[in-house]
Amino acid sequence: MSSITRRTFTQGALAGSGLAMGGLMAPGMIRPAVAADRLMVVQWGAQWIDVSKQLLTKYQQTSDTQVAWELHSGGAAAVVAKIKATWPNTQYNVLSVWDPVFRSLMAEDWLVPVDENIVTNLKTIPDQFIQKNAAGQKMTIPLSTAGAFWGYREDLLPGGFESIEDLLKPEFKGKLCVPYPINLTGLFIVSCAIQRGGDEKNAEPGWEFVKELAKAGQIGEICTSNSEYINAMATGQYSVGFWNNGGWFATAKNFPVKIMNRMPDNKGFLYNEGFCVLKGAPEKAAFEFANFFADPANNEIYNMNLGSGPTQPTAKTNPKLDGWYYAPDELGKHAYFADFAYLGKVMNEWNARWEKEIVPLVRG
Amino acid sequence: MTKRLADALFGSVYYLFLASFIGFSAIPVVVAIVLSFDARSFIGPFPPTAFSLQWYEKFLADDYYYQGLATSLLVSAIATVASTVLGALAALGLDRAGFRGRKVLQAILLSPLVVPNVVLGFGILMFASRLGIIDGMPRLIMGHVLITFPYVMRTTAASLVGIRSSYYEAALSLGARPWKALLQITLPLARTGIVAGAIFAFVTSFDDVGISLFLSDAFTFTLPVAILAQMRANLDLTIAALSVIFILATILIIVLLDRLAGLDAAVGRGVYGR
Amino acid sequence: MKRPGLTASMLWPALIVILPLLFGPLLVLLHESLKPHIAGRVGGDATSALTLENYALLAGPEYAQYFLDTFRIGLISTVLALMLGYPMAHFIVRRASPIMRRILIASLIGTLFLSLIVRIYAISMTFGSLGPLAGFSRLLGIAPTSPSVAELMVVLGLLNTTMPLVALTLIGTIQNINPRLEDAALSLGAPHWKTFVQITLAMSVPGILSAGIIGYAFCISNLVVPMLVGRGFVLFVSNLIYFRFSEVANFPSGAALSIVMMVISLGIFYGLLHLVRTQWQEAGK
Numbered sequence: 045m046s047s048i049t050r051r052t053f054t055q056g057a058l059a060g061s062g063l064a065m066g067g068l069m070a071p072g073m074i075r076p077a078v079a080a081d082r083l084m085v086v087q088w089g090a091q092w093i094d095v096s097k098q099l100l101t102k103y104q105q106t107s108d109t110q111v112a113w114e115l116h117s118g119g120a121a122a123v124v125a126k127i128k129a130t131w132p133n134t135q136y137n138v139l140s141v142w143d144p145v146f147r148s149l150m151a152e153d154w155l156v157p158v159d160e161n162i163v164t165n166l167k168t169i170p171d172q173f174i175q176k177n178a179a180g181q182k183m184t185i186p187l188s189t190a191g192a193f194w195g196y197r198e199d200l201l202p203g204g205f206e207s208i209e210d211l212l213k214p215e216f217k218g219k220l221c222v223p224y225p226i227n228l229t230g231l232f233i234v235s236c237a238i239q240r241g242g243d244e245k246n247a248e249p250g251w252e253f254v255k256e257l258a259k260a261g262q263i264g265e266i267c268t269s270n271s272e273y274i275n276a277m278a279t280g281q282y283s284v285g286f287w288n289n290g291g292w293f294a295t296a297k298n299f300p301v302k303i304m305n306r307m308p309d310n311k312g313f314l315y316n317e318g319f320c321v322l323k324g325a326p327e328k329a330a331f332e333f334a335n336f337f338a339d340p341a342n343n344e345i346y347n348m349n350l351g352s353g354p355t356q357p358t359a360k361t362n363p364k365l366d367g368w369y370y371a372p373d374e375l376g377k378h379a380y381f382a383d384f385a386y387l388g389k390v391m392n393e394w395n396a397r398w399e400k401e402i403v404p405l406v407r408g
Numbered sequence: 409m410t411k412r413l414a415d416a417l418f419g420s421v422y423y424l425f426l427a428s429f430i431g432f433s434a435i436p437v438v439v440a441i442v443l444s445f446d447a448r449s450f451i452g453p454f455p456p457t458a459f460s461l462q463w464y465e466k467f468l469a470d471d472y473y474y475q476g477l478a479t480s481l482l483v484s485a486i487a488t489v490a491s492t493v494l495g496a497l498a499a500l501g502l503d504r505a506g507f508r509g510r511k512v513l514q515a516i517l518l519s520p521l522v523v524p525n526v527v528l529g530f531g532i533l534m535f536a537s538r539l540g541i542i543d544g545m546p547r548l549i550m551g552h553v554l555i556t557f558p559y560v561m562r563t564t565a566a567s568l569v570g571i572r573s574s575y576y577e578a579a580l581s582l583g584a585r586p587w588k589a590l591l592q593i594t595l596p597l598a599r600t601g602i603v604a605g606a607i608f609a610f611v612t613s614f615d616d617v618g619i620s621l622f623l624s625d626a627f628t629f630t631l632p633v634a635i636l637a638q639m640r641a642n643l644d645l646t647i648a649a650l651s652v653i654f655i656l657a658t659i660l661i662i663v664l665l666d667r668l669a670g671l672d673a674a675v676g677r678g679v680y681g682r
Numbered sequence: 683m684k685r686p687g688l689t690a691s692m693l694w695p696a697l698i699v700i701l702p703l704l705f706g707p708l709l710v711l712l713h714e715s716l717k718p719h720i721a722g723r724v725g726g727d728a729t730s731a732l733t734l735e736n737y738a739l740l741a742g743p744e745y746a747q748y749f750l751d752t753f754r755i756g757l758i759s760t761v762l763a764l765m766l767g768y769p770m771a772h773f774i775v776r777r778a779s780p781i782m783r784r785i786l787i788a789s790l791i792g793t794l795f796l797s798l799i800v801r802i803y804a805i806s807m808t809f810g811s812l813g814p815l816a817g818f819s820r821l822l823g824i825a826p827t828s829p830s831v832a833e834l835m836v837v838l839g840l841l842n843t844t845m846p847l848v849a850l851t852l853i854g855t856i857q858n859i860n861p862r863l864e865d866a867a868l869s870l871g872a873p874h875w876k877t878f879v880q881i882t883l884a885m886s887v888p889g890i891l892s893a894g895i896i897g898y899a900f901c902i903s904n905l906v907v908p909m910l911v912g913r914g915f916v917l918f919v920s921n922l923i924y925f926r927f928s929e930v931a932n933f934p935s936g937a938a939l940s941i942v943m944m945v946i947s948l949g950i951f952y953g954l955l956h957l958v959r960t961q962w963q964e965a966g967k
Contacts (some may be wrong), residue, residue, distance in 0.1 A: 084627075115472075
C-alpha cells in the first residue's frame with residue numbers, strides 16, 4: 045500500500061468515525077513511511093546511539109541516504125511485538141539487535157538475506173558469527189561480539205568470591221542484582237543451571253539454585269534494562285550481579301569491577317550483536333549503510349566504547365576490555381554459546397514460571 | 409479543658425497532615441533541582457560534591473526530546489479539544505436524557521478511566537492495524553481522545569449536579585429557544601466543570617505513558633515515551649535537568665492559565681463561594 | 683419539557699467516536715485472548731481453533747496474589763492520599779487567604795503538569811538508598827535491605843501522583859458544604875474537631891468516596907510506578923500484561939490477563955460507585 049492511499053484511507057476512517065479531523069491530516073502531518081533513500085534504523089540508546097550518529101555523519105559525506113533513528117524502549121524483543129502488530133506495514137528498515145532476536149525475526153520470516161555483493165565486508169567476518177536461515181542464506185551482519193557474565197564491585201567486596209555457590213552465604217543477603225528472566229533471554233537461569241550440572245535444555249537444577257537464592261533473600265533487585273542495572277550497581281547497595289558487557293562496561297567507568305568469566309565451575313556467555321534488514325526496506329540503501337558499519341575501521345570505532353569486541357578480525361579491541369573476552373584456546377574451557385533458538389521457544393514458559401515461583405520468594 | 413486539649417490535638421494532626429502533603433510533594437522537586445547540577449557522571453549519593461551544567465548541555469544538544477515535546481503538545485491539544493467538546497456535550501446530553509439505560513450508557517462512557525491504559529494501548533494498536541491505520545499520529549489521537557474523554561464528562565456532569573434544571577426550564581418558559589437556553593444558561597453554569605475537565609484531560613494526555621508506549625511509532629513519539637526510552641537506555645541526570653525545565657515551563661503555564669482563565673475557574677467557587 | 687432531538691444531537695458525537703474506540707480494541711483483545719500461542723512465535727496463531735487455554739494458565743493462587751497485591755497497594759496509596767489530600771482541600775477552601783489559595787491551587791495543578799516519570803524519578807532519588815531521605819523507611823520500621831522498601835517506594839510514587847488529584851477533586855466537595863452549618867455548630871459551643879468530623883467530614887463522605895474511587899482506579903491501573911521503583915519484584919497486573927505484550931510477545935496471554943483485569947476493575951469500580959450512590963443518595967445531592 046503506498047503512503048498516498050494509506051493517507052486517504054486514514055482520513056476516511058477518521059472522518060467516518062465522526063472525528064472529523066480531515067483538516068488535521070494535512071500534508072506534512074503524516075510523513076511518508078518509506079521514501080526511496082530514507083532508512084529507519086532501530087538502535088539502542090546511550091553509547092550505541094552516540095557512536096552510530098558519529099559514524100553516520102561520516103557515512104553521509106559519501107551517501108545521500110537519510111537516516112532516522114529510533115531507540116529500543118525496553119528489551120530488544122519489544123520491537124518485535126511492535127512490528128508484529130502492523131506487519132507487513134512496518135516503518136522499520138534496519139534493526140540493531142542480538143542473537144535471540146535475530147532468531148525470532150527469522151522465525152517470523154521478516155528478514156531479507158544479506159546481499160553479499162553490496163555487503164562486501166561480510167567476507168572477513170568469521171562465519172560462525174553470522175546467523176543463517178534454513179536454506180543456509182546469511183541473514184545478519186554481526187558488528188559486535190558481546191557477552192553476559194557474573195561480576196562484582198571490587199571496592200565493596202574486596203575478597204570477591206570463588207564460585208557462585210558462595211553467593212548463598214548470609215553476607216550476600218540482598219546484595220545480588222540479577223536480570224528479569226526475559227532479559228538476556230534467560231542466560232541468568234542457564235548460568236545457574238550450568239552451576240548445578242545442567243544447561244538450557246536441562247534447566248531444572250538452575251531453577252532450584254535460583255529458588256535457593258530467592259528464598260535466602262539474596263536477590264536485592266531484578267532489573268529489566270541496562271540503565272536500571274547500571275544505576276542499581278552505582279547505588280552501592282548491591283555488590284554482585286549478572287549482566288551483559290554493556291552494563292558492566294558502564295559500571296567499570298566509575299567503579300572497580302571484576303568480571304568473573306573464568307570460574308572453574310561456571311561459564312561466560314558469548315553472542316553477537318549487529319544489523320539485519322527487514323523485508324520492505326529499500327534494500328540497496330539498507331545494505332550499503334550496514335556495509336559501512338561493517339568496514340573494519342568503522343567496526344573498531346563502533347565497538348570501542350560499547351564494551352564489546354569487534355567482529356572484524358583486523359579491528360582493535362578497547363584495551364580496557366583486557367580479560368573480558370577469551371583467547372581462542374580459552375573458548376572451549378570458559379565460553380558458552382547458548383542455543384538461542386531453543387531459549388526463544390521456552391522464554392514464555394520461563395517468564396510465567398518466574399512470575400509464579402521466583403517473584404513470590406523474592407518478595408518474602 | 410478536654411475540649412481545648414482535643415482541639416489542640418486535632419489542630420496538630422490537621423497541620424501535620426498538611427505539612428506531610430507539602431513535604432511529599434515538594435521534597436522530590438527540590439532534590440531533582442539540586443541533582444540536575446551534579447557534576448558527577450553517574451548517579452551518586454546525595455548531596456552532590458561538585459556542581460556543573462553538564463546535564464543541561466546534554467539535554468539541549470539532544471533533539472530527541474524536542475521531537476517528543478512537539479508531538480506531545482500536538483496530540484494533547486487535539487485530544488483535549490476533541491474530548492472537551494465530546495465530553496461536555498455528552499454530559500449535558502446525559503443530564504437531560506430521560507431514557508432507560510442512561511446510567512448504563514454513562515458507566516460505559518466513563519469506563520476508559522478504569523480499564524488499565526496498557527490494555528487500551530495494546531488494544532488500540534491491534535484495532536488500528538486491522539483498520540489499516542499504521543501511522544503514529546492518528547493512533548495516538550485515537551488513544552488520547554479515549555482516555556481523556558471520561559475526565560471531561562465526569563467533571564462536567566459533577567458541575568451540573570448543582571445546577572437546577574429549573575433554570576433551564578424557566579428560560580424556556582420565558583420563550584428562549586432550547587439551544588439558546590442551553591448556551592446562555594446551562595453552559596456558563598457548567599463552565600467550572602468543563603474547564604477543570606479540559607485541564608485534567610490535557611494533563612492526563614500530556615503525562616500518559618501506558619497508551620503512548622504502544623501507539624508511538626518511529627517518527628511520532630510523545631515526550632514521556634522519549635523520556636522513558638532514554639531512561640531505559642541510559643539513565644543519567646539529563647532527566648533531572650529536564651525536570652527543572654519542566655518545572656519552569658509548568659510555572660509559566662500556570663501563571664498564563666491564571667491570567668487567561670483564572671485558575672479559580674478550574675476548581676470553581678462552589679455554591680457558597682465567597 | 684425535554685427535547686429528545688436536542689438531547690440526542692448532544693449525545694451522538696460522543697457515541698459515534700467513543701464507542702468504536704472503546705469496543706473495537708476490546709473485541710480485538712477478546713479475540714486475541716482466545717488464540718493459542720505457539721512457543722517462540724510472536725502473537726497468537728490465527729490458523730488454529732480458538733481455545734480458553736490462556737485463561738486456564740492464569741488460574742491459580744500465584745496470579746491471584748498479583749491481583750491482590752495490586753489492589754492492596756493501590757488501596758493503601760489511595761487511603762493515604764485521601765488522608766493527606768482532605769486537610770489540604772479543606773485548608774484551601776476554609777482557611778487559606780485568597781493569595782494562599784491561589785498559590786496552593788496553582789501548585790496543585792502545577793504538580794499535575796510535572797511529568798509522572800520525572801516525579802517518580804525524583805522520588806527514587808529522594809527516598810532511594812542514596813537519597814537524602816533514605817532513612818525514611820527505617821522510621822516506619824522497615825530495614826533498608828528489606829524487600830518491603832520496594833513496596834514503600836511504589837506507595838510513595840502512587841501517593842505523590844494521587845494526592846494532588848484527590849485534593850483538587852475534594853476542593854469542589856468541601857466548597858459545596860454550607861459554611862454556616864459549621865459556624866452554627868461552633869457558635870453553639872461544639873469543639874472544632876467535633877464540628878470537623880460530624881459536619882464537614884460527614885457531609886463530604888460522598889465526595890471523598892468518589893475522589894477515592896477515581897484515585898483508586900488510577901493506582902491499580904498504573905504501569906510506570908512499579909516499573910520504575912518496584913525493583914522488579916513489586917509488580918502490578920499492568921506490568922505482567924506489559925511484559926507479555928512487549929517482551930515475550932505472548933499476545934494471547936497478555937490479552938487474557940487484560941480481559942480478566944478489566945472485568946475485575948470494572949466490577950470493583952461500579953460496585954463501589956453503586957454502593958456510594960445507594961448509601962449516600964441524599965447527601966450526594
